[in-house]
Amino acid sequence: MVAVDWKLILEAIGILIYAILVGFLFMGIERKAMARIQRRVGPPIYQPLIDTLKLLGKKESISHGFIYDFGPIFALAASIAALLFIPIANFQLFSSNADLIVVAYLLEVPMLGIMLGAMSSGNPFSALGVQRGLLTMVAMQLPYGLALIALVQHWGTFKLTEIAALQQVQGWSITVPALLLAFIVFDIVFQAMLGLEPFDIITAPAEISMGPMVEYGGKHAAILFTQHAVQLFAETAFFAVLFLGGASNLLTLFLKQLAVLFIAIFVASIYPRFTVDQAAKFFWKWPTIIGIIAVLLTV
């Protein structure tokens, strides 16, 4: 008999449900805030939940084969795995000596999962979207890596829990000048990770009609919505842990996540979209220069 740790399992499920609900709430806040900035009333804050419910209630789903079905599930699983590596209010299911790297790359896997599914649909828009997505990912790797290197050099550890604990003692990362630069770089990359405005070239609705998502509908789209909710929660939590000193309870974490989210929303609602080449050029210029300065300062 293997002893089953029921408490741990329940905690993990609880965190998952909490993450999905808060993720949906964040998506709703995103839409509402954008509407308010455009002087509209906007949808109710629980609108993404209704949307997901409606997508689940659709009576048919187009499938283009096994890989097409597998893509969204793969993406959802990767997001959940990333979530379980992040210390959320003293709870962390998995931990290793290098969680920082694990989380940083698990957070990018979902995009690959969606692309995998999208490519198998054979829609030309999906193919274009995937091409753009891969280019953005390649472009943002360099500043992303630099920001993380600066962070690791300063705190001298790869463990997320230790980074959070050190920040509790010595002050948040953003109070250190070098890490403030890293924060700026990370925030620019974060915008692309969320797929928000200056870098929403992957899903660009007016150009390539949702890009990779164009063929997904019904239950597949519902899974993708859930995945996006988990992803949003995980990314904002990761940000809060790295730069805003982590959190010892869910409320503090929620407030910090909200702060991070609102920066992203404000930036997104005033900037138009970059073209693909502009985005790549931008990523390899300013964030990279700032990132290199940050790394040099922390040596």
Add this chain to the structure above:
Amino acid sequence: MSERRDVNENDGVIHYELQEFQVFEPLFRWARKKSLWIVAFCTGCGGIEIPPLATARYDYERFGIMPNPSPRMGDLFLITGYVTPKTLKRIIVTYEMMQDPKYILTHGSCPINGGVYWDSYNVVKQLDKYIPIDVSIAGCMPRVEAVMDGIMEIMRKIESGEADGWRRYRENYDYYRKNQDELFGEGWREKEAKRWLAWI
């Protein structure tokens, strides 16, 4: 087995209506009503009435309505004016791409009876013969308030289950197919598809 599931090998579409989930049907209906995604497909004069609907003054996002470029995710198909046979082909293909349940809202007199184009050789007089329509708004051109009213009407019909165009289309497919073939000639789908193959 209470689950009805028939997989059509030709189109790879899975249709399912789980009997176990019938209890949730009111909930799903409410969700459908509250989250209508519009397929952005503007024909005729009415497309210009959509920007005021979407922006600050009338703001249809209050009701969860969102323009969506992909027909696979769309629920509400707005036909915003007169329809020529050439557009009708695209409308039919797009409509068939959308997934059940799906609804059609037409603007203006033209889709109802031809409107001012009643004697034109190149306008489809009665759209209802080719695809099922759930709500029509009369007027030339209906103002934004009238369109809002039409949207409220379709929301009411969705909740009460009267908006069943998608079911009518499935059940009376032969009738609609016959009318379409009469207009375009047999085998028009294959011909259309061939023209697009070069792009895929």
